[in-house]
Amino acid sequence: MSPDSYKIPREVTRVTSALEKGGFEAYLVGGCVRDLLLGKTPKDWDVTTNAHPDQIQELFEETFYTNEYGTVGVVNEDVDDKTLKVIEVTPYRKEGTYSDGRRPDDVEFGVSLEEDLARRDFTVNAIALDTHKGHVVDPYKGQEDIEARLLRAVGNPNERFQEDALRMLRAIRLGAELGFGVEQETFVALAHNAVLLGKISKERIRDELTRTIMSPRPMEALLHMKHTGLLPHVLPDLLRGEDIEQNQAHSFPVMEHLLRALQHAADKDWPLEVRLAALFHDISKPECRRKSDKTGDWTFYGHEVVGSRVTRKALENLKYPKHIVEKVVKMVRWHMFFSDPDKITLAAVRRMVSNVGQDNIWDLLNVRRCDRIGSGKPKEQPFRFRKYASMVEEALRDPISVAMLSIDGARIMEVTRETPGPRVGYILHALLEDVLDEPKRNTVEYLEKRAVELHNLSDDELAALGKQGKSRSEGEDAKIVEDLRKKHHVR
Ligand code: ATP
Numbered sequence: 349m350s351p352d353s354y355k356i357p358r359e360v361t362r363v364t365s366a367l368e369k370g371g372f373e374a375y376l377v378g379g380c381v382r383d384l385l386l387g388k389t390p391k392d393w394d395v396t397t398n399a400h401p402d403q404i405q406e407l408f409e410e411t412f413y414t415n416e417y418g419t420v421g422v423v424n425e426d427v428d429d430k431t432l433k434v435i436e437v438t439p440y441r442k443e444g445t446y447s448d449g450r451r452p453d454d455v456e457f458g459v460s461l462e463e464d465l466a467r468r469d470f471t472v473n474a475i476a477l478d479t480h481k482g483h484v485v486d487p488y489k490g491q492e493d494i495e496a497r498l499l500r501a502v503g504n505p506n507e508r509f510q511e512d513a514l515r516m517l518r519a520i521r522l523g524a525e526l527g528f529g530v531e532q533e534t535f536v537a538l539a540h541n542a543v544l545l546g547k548i549s550k551e552r553i554r555d556e557l558t559r560t561i562m563s564p565r566p567m568e569a570l571l572h573m574k575h576t577g578l579l580p581h582v583l584p585d586l587l588r589g590e591d592i593e594q595n596q597a598h599s600f601p602v603m604e605h606l607l608r609a610l611q612h613a614a615d616k617d618w619p620l621e622v623r624l625a626a627l628f629h630d631i632s633k634p635e636c637r638r639k640s641d642k643t644g645d646w647t648f649y650g651h652e653v654v655g656s657r658v659t660r661k662a663l664e665n666l667k668y669p670k671h672i673v674e675k676v677v678k679m680v681r682w683h684m685f686f687s688d689p690d691k692i693t694l695a696a697v698r699r700m701v702s703n704v705g706q707d708n709i710w711d712l713l714n715v716r717r718c719d720r721i722g723s724g725k726p727k728e729q730p731f732r733f734r735k736y737a738s739m740v741e742e743a744l745r746d747p748i749s750v751a752m753l754s755i756d757g758a759r760i761m762e763v764t765r766e767t768p769g770p771r772v773g774y775i776l777h778a779l780l781e782d783v784l785d786e787p788k789r790n791t792v793e794y795l796e797k798r799a800v801e802l803h804n805l806s807d808d809e810l811a812a813l814g815k816q817g818k819s820r821s822e823g824e825d826a827k828i829v830e831d832l833r834k835k836h837h838v839r
């Protein structure tokens with residue numbers, strides 16, 4: 349193929365030309381070559397060269413080191429396109445022994461292109477392309493594997509996974525992104541070396557998990573992780589639902605239901621938080637499952653409360669950022685809302701919005717859609733959904749949080765002579781309950797008068813009212829979990 353048949357941006361050829369003019373070799377390599385051969389637009393551009401790190405830096409005005417392996421980031425000024433702003437140039441290198449199953453003990457420069465390609469993970473990622481002559485270097489027959497849509501380890505797969513165990517998750521993630529299968533011998537090596545994933549940092553695992561979940565095929569990918577034994581090192585909680593049959597309303601065991609819910613979120617191209625909430629929403633059904641004495645069928649009381657805690661632990665363990673954890677936990681906690689638009693009151697919808705928060709309400713409705721589709725139920729009739737959505741719109745116009753009340757803590761203390769402390773919080777929450785029932789009550793006159801009445805209640809009476817915000821506080825959730833444990837003598 350001629351170089352013109354690949355669409356290579358000027359910013360990239362500027363870098364390879366400068367290297368060649370400086371008397372060095374320069375090739376595109378890795379994901380960008382793979383994507384070009386697949387006819388896709390690469391996400392980033394990696395150049396490899398026989399120049400050493402200091403020689404690379406001398407050739408370009410603005411550069412910086414991007415990692416400890418000699419990769420130099422070449423900055424293209426006056427370029428807005430994020431994928432072209434920095435072109436990474438990596439010297440050919442060979443990696444020493446891997447004694448920890450994660451990183452090479454040392455790296456060696458001054459080796460050949462062929463040796464550099466040998467250290468790469470999969471054959472489809474070990475192809476180099478000379479952008480000027482259009483000449484391809486492909487010692488591991490990566491082009492054949494691209495044709496066959498297969499991920500095959502470069503060299504001996506067992507050895508390659510023992511060097512760096514993260515490559516196992518990369519295989520599954522790349523497979524999910526590209527729609528490729530894993531070649532037989534490489535697949536067997538996944539199963540054989542799965543336990544080595546225990547050596548890999550949570551952050552690296554999380555990044556691969558996120559990309560897997562954001563791919564078009566997360567369900568299939570997570571099933572591969574299950575079959576190869578990688579899943580216990582990534583999402584151990586999910587496995588507990590494997591053979592947990594549900595009640596008559598559900599067609600699938602818990603784990604399959606969660607995977608189907610996640611897949612629906614991916615089919616809809618919904619964001620990470622929705623996908624995670626879909627994947628976790630019933631995570632604690634296994635430990636909350638009991639036979640009903642009355643019907644003889646399974647019940648799952650409290651699974652959303654226990655599940656929100658399990659979700660928090662799992663996501664924190666994977667070092668997800670706090671804003672993601674909080675949002676997903678909230679949606680898991682409140683996924684059991686009642687949504688029949690013919691029977692529900694506006695006050696109930698207001699409470700729902702108040703619980704999950706205005707910023708999360710629309711995403712929560714999408715989690716509900718995933719839940720439905722993931723149970724094998726037919727699609728929600730659009731007019732019912734629209735009716736419910738319009739009730740949510742209406743509820744959003746009313747005050748739904750303490751901050752939206754026409755009174756604040758300071759004013760409450762003025763009119764009631766309460767001293768600072770939990771009683772002021774209880775009064776605020778009790779006032780919110782009143783306003784959730786009837787938004788017209790959100791006036792200074794009403795709230796001040798009602799605050800004085802509340803002030804006259806005993807501590808116990810007031811606490812009971814203030815907490816009515818239906819287990820809205822963490823403290824109340826703790827009590828629900830406690831009661832569940834007592835009742836069922838668990839944990
Ligand atoms: P994408 O950019 O779409 O994630 P990519 O293949 O470019 O895919 P990068 O993480 O950017 O992935 O890595 C660039 C190249 O470096 C890969 O194509 C591969 O050749 C090599 N590589 C990356 N990580 C590893 C690894 N853990 N072991 C061996 N080679 C790796």
Ligand code: MG
Pocket residue numbers: 378379380392393394
């Ligand atoms: Mg890349």
